[in-house]
Amino acid sequence: MIAFSRKPPVWVLGLIPLAAFAIALWVGRFGVHWGDTFRVLFGLEGPSDVFRALILRVRLPRVLAAACVGANLSVVGASFQGLFRNPLVDSRILGVSSGAAFGAALALSFTSHSLWVQAGAYTFALAAIGLVMMIGMRFGSSALVLVIGGILIGALFNSFLGLIKYVADPLSTLPTITYWLLGGLNGTQWSDLPLLLTVSGLGLNFFILLRWRLNLLTMSDTEAQALGVRIRGVRNAIVAVGTLMIAASVALAGTIGWVGLVIPHVARAWVGPDHGRLIPVSAMLGATTVILLDAVARTALPSEIPLGILTGLLGVPAFLVLFLRFLRARGEAT
Amino acid sequence: MKCRWIALGLIVLWSVGCIAQEATRIVDQAGYTVSVPSTASRIASVYGIGTYTVYALGGEDRLALAFYVGVKTVASASDVLLRWEPRLSEILGFGDPNVEELVSLRTDLVLADASRHLDVAEQLRDLGVPVVLYRVETPEALIESVILTGQVLGPESATLASEWIADYDRVVVSISEDTASLAEAEKARVLFLGTSLSTVAGGDMYQTSLIRAAGGRSVTAELTGSWNEVNLEQILRWNPDVIVIPPYGPVQPSAILENADWQALDAVKTGRVYRMPRLVAPMDTPVPESLLGIAWLASTLYPERVRLDLAAEVAGFYEKYYRFPLTQDEIGRIAQ
Incomplete structure (x- = not known):
C-alpha cells in the first residue's frame, strides 16, 4: 500500500477546507476586495449593499452547498468501496443518480422552480434505491445482488430519462435538462439548502461514528459475522444513509462524476485504508475539491462551466496517477 | 451596404427568370444544388423557423x-x-423528422435545417425527394433564406420576397436614422435572456443582431456560440439597462423584478424588464416576422426617438404577408 511517511493529525486537515471556503467566498466574476469579503462576513460596516448581497446571498449558499456535496460524494464513495469490496465503486453503483436524474428531468419538463426539481430528484432517487432493496429482499441482500440490482434499476431509469428528453421541447426544456445533467451549482439559493444541510450533517456524523465498523465490513460476510457484527443490518443502514446523502447532493447539484471515486483513493494514499481516518479525510478532501472546482466553474469564463465537466477533467488524470502508483507498488509497471 | 442590396436584387431577378422553367435549380444554404419541381404542392417543412417564411411568402396552402x-x-x-392556421391539427409535426413518414405523405419537397438534418436530407435525396437546407443565424442569412424560399415557391412568392426585403430594409434604416445621434456609450445596454x-x-x-438593429448594445456580444449558461455575478457585472425575455419558455418579468438578488441591477431599478410579445412566430428568431421584433425592441428601448408606428407596422405585416387581419386587441399585444 502506498502511504505518506508521516500521518498528519486529522484536525490539521480540517484547516484545508476552511482555507478553500475563504478563497471561494472571495473570488468570483464580480470583483470584491478580500477586506470587504471579511467585513461582510463579520457584519462590519463599509461594503455596499451589492457586495453584501453578493457574498451572503449568492456566494455563501453556493460554497456551503459545494462543501456538502463534495463531502457527501467522497464519504459515501469511500464507504461503498469498502462495503462492496470493490475499488472502482462510487455512489452511482446503486442506481441512485439515475433515479435522481430522471426525477429532475421529469420536474424540469413541467417547471423550472428549483425546489420542485430538488423534490423530483430526491423522490426518484429514493424510489430507485427502494426498487434495488426490493430486489435485495427477494434474492438475499448480498453485495452482489445489490450491485446487479443497482445496475438494472439504473439502466431502467436511464431509459425513462431518455424518453423524457425525447419528448422535451428542443427550444426550452431540452437544453435545461441537458445542462442540469452536466452537473453544477449555478443559482443555488438559501431556500435550496435546508434539506442538503440537514441530511449532510446527520449523514456525515453517522459515518464518522460508524467508521470503525466499516473496517469489519471489508472482510467477507462470514469473517465479520464470526467477530459478532450483524452484517446485514449494518450494511443496510450504510446503504440507506449513504443513499439519502447522495440523493440530497444530486438533487441540488446534478450528477457530478469522479469525486466519489477518486477522492477516497487520494485519501487512502494519504492516510491508509483504515476507515477511522479514511472517512474524515475523505470528507475534508472532497469538500475542498468541490469548493475549489466550483469556484473555477463560476469564475474562469463569462459563461458557467458545468461542474461535472471540471471534475472529469481533473478526476481522470488523478485516477491515472494513482493507478500508476498502485501498479508500481505491485511491481507491474516501471 | 448599397452594394449588398444591388447584389441581392440581381439574385432576385435571376431567380424570377429561373422560375419560368419546369424545375428550378437552386443552391441551398448548405451549398447543395437542388432541383425543385415548380409544381411542388405537397411541401414538408421540418424546420420550424423555415415554416414561418413559407407562410410569409404565401405558400401555406402547399404545406403537407x-x-x-x-x-x-x-x-x-x-x-x-389556431385562427391563423385552421389546418393546424392536420399538418402539425414535432420532434425528429421521420423519413418514411415524409415519403408516405407523398411530399415532393422538404425544407430542413442544415445544422440538424443533414442525415435525413441525405436519405431523402436517395429516395428522390428534393431537400432544401437552411442555415439562418444572421440578418444576411435570413434575407438569403427568404430569397431562397421565394425561388422555391414560385414567381408570386419571389415578388413577395423582394417586397419583404424592401420592408425589412425600410424598418432597419428608419431605426438607424432615429438612433444615429446616439453615441456608442449612450446606447441602451441590453441583456437577452x-x-x-x-x-x-x-x-x-x-438575437444579438436584432439588438444591434434596434439601436442597442448586447452585453453578451462577447460570448460565442448559441445559448450560454452564466451566473448572477456575471449578470451583476454586466449590469444591463434593459433585460429582454424571449417569447417562449417559462420566465416572466415578475420573476426578475420581484427577485431580491436582482435588485442591484439598473434594469430592475428602472423596471425595464420586458418579455417579448408573441402572436404567431417568435419575433426574436430569424423569421420574416423578426422585422416586427426589431421595431418592437427599438420602440421599447427608445420610445421618445423612434418614429415608426408600431401598431401600423404590426397590422400591415399581418395583412400583407400572412393575409390575416388582426383585431385591435391582438395588435395591442405587441404595440402597447
Whole structure:
C-alpha cells in the first residue's frame, strides 16, 4: 500500500477546507476586495449593499452547498468501496443518480422552480434505491445482488430519462435538462439548502461514528459475522444513509462524476485504508475539491462551466496517477 | 451596404427568370444544388423557423407537414395560431423528422435545417425527394433564406420576397436614422435572456443582431456560440439597462423584478424588464416576422426617438404577408 511517511493529525486537515471556503467566498466574476469579503462576513460596516448581497446571498449558499456535496460524494464513495469490496465503486453503483436524474428531468419538463426539481430528484432517487432493496429482499441482500440490482434499476431509469428528453421541447426544456445533467451549482439559493444541510450533517456524523465498523465490513460476510457484527443490518443502514446523502447532493447539484471515486483513493494514499481516518479525510478532501472546482466553474469564463465537466477533467488524470502508483507498488509497471 | 442590396436584387431577378422553367435549380444554404419541381404542392417543412417564411411568402396552402417553433401539440397552440392556421391539427409535426413518414405523405419537397438534418436530407435525396437546407443565424442569412424560399415557391412568392426585403430594409434604416445621434456609450445596454434566469443569448445568435438593429448594445456580444449558461455575478457585472425575455419558455418579468438578488441591477431599478410579445412566430428568431421584433425592441428601448408606428407596422405585416387581419386587441399585444 502506498502511504505518506508521516500521518498528519486529522484536525490539521480540517484547516484545508476552511482555507478553500475563504478563497471561494472571495473570488468570483464580480470583483470584491478580500477586506470587504471579511467585513461582510463579520457584519462590519463599509461594503455596499451589492457586495453584501453578493457574498451572503449568492456566494455563501453556493460554497456551503459545494462543501456538502463534495463531502457527501467522497464519504459515501469511500464507504461503498469498502462495503462492496470493490475499488472502482462510487455512489452511482446503486442506481441512485439515475433515479435522481430522471426525477429532475421529469420536474424540469413541467417547471423550472428549483425546489420542485430538488423534490423530483430526491423522490426518484429514493424510489430507485427502494426498487434495488426490493430486489435485495427477494434474492438475499448480498453485495452482489445489490450491485446487479443497482445496475438494472439504473439502466431502467436511464431509459425513462431518455424518453423524457425525447419528448422535451428542443427550444426550452431540452437544453435545461441537458445542462442540469452536466452537473453544477449555478443559482443555488438559501431556500435550496435546508434539506442538503440537514441530511449532510446527520449523514456525515453517522459515518464518522460508524467508521470503525466499516473496517469489519471489508472482510467477507462470514469473517465479520464470526467477530459478532450483524452484517446485514449494518450494511443496510450504510446503504440507506449513504443513499439519502447522495440523493440530497444530486438533487441540488446534478450528477457530478469522479469525486466519489477518486477522492477516497487520494485519501487512502494519504492516510491508509483504515476507515477511522479514511472517512474524515475523505470528507475534508472532497469538500475542498468541490469548493475549489466550483469556484473555477463560476469564475474562469463569462459563461458557467458545468461542474461535472471540471471534475472529469481533473478526476481522470488523478485516477491515472494513482493507478500508476498502485501498479508500481505491485511491481507491474516501471 | 448599397452594394449588398444591388447584389441581392440581381439574385432576385435571376431567380424570377429561373422560375419560368419546369424545375428550378437552386443552391441551398448548405451549398447543395437542388432541383425543385415548380409544381411542388405537397411541401414538408421540418424546420420550424423555415415554416414561418413559407407562410410569409404565401405558400401555406402547399404545406403537407409543418413544424412550428415551440408548438408541440394542437392543445398547446395559442388562439391566434389556431385562427391563423385552421389546418393546424392536420399538418402539425414535432420532434425528429421521420423519413418514411415524409415519403408516405407523398411530399415532393422538404425544407430542413442544415445544422440538424443533414442525415435525413441525405436519405431523402436517395429516395428522390428534393431537400432544401437552411442555415439562418444572421440578418444576411435570413434575407438569403427568404430569397431562397421565394425561388422555391414560385414567381408570386419571389415578388413577395423582394417586397419583404424592401420592408425589412425600410424598418432597419428608419431605426438607424432615429438612433444615429446616439453615441456608442449612450446606447441602451441590453441583456437577452433565454428560457431560464441563468441562460443568455450568445454573440453569434440572431438575437444579438436584432439588438444591434434596434439601436442597442448586447452585453453578451462577447460570448460565442448559441445559448450560454452564466451566473448572477456575471449578470451583476454586466449590469444591463434593459433585460429582454424571449417569447417562449417559462420566465416572466415578475420573476426578475420581484427577485431580491436582482435588485442591484439598473434594469430592475428602472423596471425595464420586458418579455417579448408573441402572436404567431417568435419575433426574436430569424423569421420574416423578426422585422416586427426589431421595431418592437427599438420602440421599447427608445420610445421618445423612434418614429415608426408600431401598431401600423404590426397590422400591415399581418395583412400583407400572412393575409390575416388582426383585431385591435391582438395588435395591442405587441404595440402597447
